[in-house]
Structure formats: C-alpha cells, structure tokens
Amino acid sequence: EEEEEEETPDAKKSISLPVSRVRLIMKSSPDVSSINQDALFLTTKATELFVQHLALSSFNNGSGKDSNTLEYSDLAKTTEENETFHFLTDILPKKILARDYLKTLEQMQEEEEEADL
C-alpha cells in the first residue's frame, strides 16, 4: 500500500488510488491554488468512480464483449457516444486507431527501407 500521506485516515480504506498523486495532478492545473484535504479525497474517489464508469460503459457498449476483451476501439466508441465523456476527445483520436496508426507507421518505415536499397 502506498503510505504517502502525512495523515492516513481510515477513509483511505475506501480509496484505492494514491491521493498524493491526485494532489500533484490537480496542482499542475493552471490557477489551482490550495485544496482542502477533504476535497482532495472527494476528487480521488470521483476519479475511481470515473475509471469504473469508463471501463464498464466501454465494455458493455463495445464489440469487445464477444471476445471478452476491452479494446481501445471500445473506449473510443464510448467517448464518442456518451456526452459526459466528450471531454476526452482531444486525447483520443476518433478515426485513427492506435494500432492502425502503428501499422501505417510500420508500412511507411518498410517503404522507406525499400527505397534506400
């Protein structure tokens, strides 16, 4: 367990994400000055719920359900279809899937190598 907190209240039992890391991320946001300790716990808990929500939503709505796998495309799909997750659009290219992009990269590299010969 990560005991990075000066105080480690029992409430931490219901929180699995590292609170100190959440604090660091929050403070790296522009203009955010001071955060009340309880507010920090709340944000951490909310982030946990978000992970669960995102994972479940993506899995249930996605095609991965048949293969029992959660794929990148499932996440992309849920982000597109669920208005609450639209804020994720910037970090998630809708059309291009990571593995397709990597494939394209590989192909480009192969073509370059062939051209060099």
Added chain:
Amino acid sequence: MASSSGNDDDLTIPRAAINKMIKETLPNVRVANDARELVVNCCTEFIHLISSEANEICNKSDKKTISPEHVINALESLGFASYITEVKDVLQECKTVALKRRKASSRLENLGIPEEELLRQQQELFAKRTAVTSLKAPVRLAAASLFTPRNPRPAPNEQGNHVNDS
C-alpha cells in the same frame, strides 16, 4: 515506465493502480495494452477537468481554498451527478475519522492528568468492597466485578505477605 522528467504533463496515476481497478471492475476480461494506457491518460484528463471546474466555482465564492462543496458542485455541472452519493459517503467517513481522532486524543489527555485522582478513587473502591462483603454471595460477586480496580494490588488481608518496596 515512470517519467522522471520534471514535466507536469507527464503526471499520471500509477499504471498498477489503474490495472487493479480495471481488474476489479471487469473481472476475467482481457484488456488491450493500448486501452490500459488510454484509461491512465483519461484519468489525468478527468482530474484536470474536475479541478478546473471546482477552481472556477471556488473563485466565484468567497473562499480561497477548494472545498468539498466546490468539488461536488463541479461534478454536478459536468454531468457526473451520479457519482455524488458515493463520493459524499467518503466525506462522511473523513468526518467520522477526524471526530474519532479528536475524541480519542482528548480522552487520553483526561486519563493522563489525574493519576492521583485515580489512586484516590481506587482507595474508595476498596473501602466499598469491604462494605459489600456482607452481602449474599452472588450479589457480592456481581458487585465485586463492578469495583475491580485497574491496577491489581494485594487485598487488605494479604498485607502480611506484602513486601514493601524501598
């Protein structure tokens, strides 16, 4: 894979913590590696989203510090109202724990001070105990259990065996 560059943008929740959560949420489900990576980044994005919104709400109020109330309002306005109940439970736990700790520390202080007072009370109890011996046996036993002193000392009629410490 931990980034040691001082760049704030590289700050993310540790992958292991995310993996564990995903596993608990979707047991027996395989998760693609790029999907895991994405969830990690989504978390960071979410935290920024909530902080910014809560910060704005905070600025509009008279307070300088982001409070739980601000966070809850932020969740509401961003469409995460469904999280609020569970999130509030954590708040309640925090308050309970803080209250317990405060009570515990004040209780300790109360115990520490009157050592002489405790001693005096103990003498009183012994006096009472002697008075109680005239009662019938079951009642006497019950009463004795109530008056058991915290630091057992030899009963008055054993004084002959008691060696005085220097």
